[in-house]
Amino acid sequence: MSAHLSEWTLRRLHVGELPDAESQRAREHVAACAECHGVLAGLEANQARFEAEVPFERFASGVERVLKEGQAKSSKPRLNGLLVAVAATVLLAVAVRPLLSESPAGNRLKGGASAELRIGGKGDQRSVQPGDTEELLPGEQIRLGYVAGTHKYVLAVSVDEAGEVSSLYPESGPSLPVEAGAGKHWLPDSVEFTPGGYERVVVVLSEKPLEAEAVAAEARRAWEAAGRKVETMTSLGLDGEETHWLLRKP
Ligand SMILES: [Zn+2]
Numbered sequence: 001m002s003a004h005l006s007e008w009t010l011r012r013l014h015v016g017e018l019p020d021a022e023s024q025r026a027r028e029h030v031a032a033c034a035e036c037h038g039v040l041a042g043l044e045a046n047q048a049r050f051e052a053e054v055p056f057e058r059f060a061s062g063v064e065r066v067l068k069e070g071q072a073k074s075s076k077p078r079l080n081g082l083l084v085a086v087a088a089t090v091l092l093a094v095a096v097r098p099l100l101s102e103s104p105a106g107n108r109l110k111g112g113a114s115a116e117l118r119i120g121g122k123g124d125q126r127s128v129q130p131g132d133t134e135e136l137l138p139g140e141q142i143r144l145g146y147v148a149g150t151h152k153y154v155l156a157v158s159v160d161e162a163g164e165v166s167s168l169y170p171e172s173g174p175s176l177p178v179e180a181g182a183g184k185h186w187l188p189d190s191v192e193f194t195p196g197g198y199e200r201v202v203v204v205l206s207e208k209p210l211e212a213e214a215v216a217a218e219a220r221r222a223w224e225a226a227g228r229k230v231e232t233m234t235s236l237g238l239d240g241e242e243t244h245w246l247l248r249k250p
Pocket of ligand 1: 003004029033034036037
């Protein structure tokens with residue numbers, strides 16, 4: 001038996017990133033090696049636990065709900081250029097497959113605060129590291145979570161390639177008060193973006209409530225200041241702690 005596979009190789013095998021020939025060799029090794037088989041099984045179990053944290057509605061049922069409600073009331077949940085899938089009761093079956101970074105929980109802000117962007121609802125769930133760029137697959141949605149720490153308010157906004165700003169949470173008015181409890185809280189519903197180009201998502205935890213309209217204006221200014229390139233935008237300059245992620249939409 002040759003040397004064991006590195007954990008990196010096993011992770012790539014797990015996520016399906018190995019080239020065919022290498023993947024074939026790795027699978028043969030895993031089939032014959034209890035130790036590597038154990039490591040791979042651990043990665044799969046981690047992914048299952050990770051996905052069980054956040055139930056993503058099935059995309060199809062979410063859309064059905066959206067369309068029906070849209071016909072009935074035409075109020076929510078379409079807002080400029082994006083679609084908010086309302087919570088449905090069908091939970092996505094946990095797929096014991098891809099991807100997990102060792103600490104999926106995202107960034108660390110002061111006072112133990114953090115924010116997390118989770119992609120799911122179609123493919124395998126994954127968390128995006130703040131500051132990273134991640135590809136969305138067709139039909140995938142995001143959910144946003146936070147640990148408030150000492151912050152009292154939370155707000156989320158996104159900016160697309162054309163500089164169009166969407167107020168996600170709340171859609172208008174002041175920031176949402178954080179939920180009680182020290183643990184991680186998930187903002188309600190999942191969000192699906194209209195396809196094409198980049199979308200920057202920003203969560204702002206703050207001491208005082210911010211106004212969605214004012215934040216949208218700041219985001220637009222930041223986009224202008226970045227040469228109208230959403231990819232290169234940095235801080236929105238808000239009075240709070242910002243966490244940014246960049247998504248590449250299908
Ligand atoms: Zn081995």
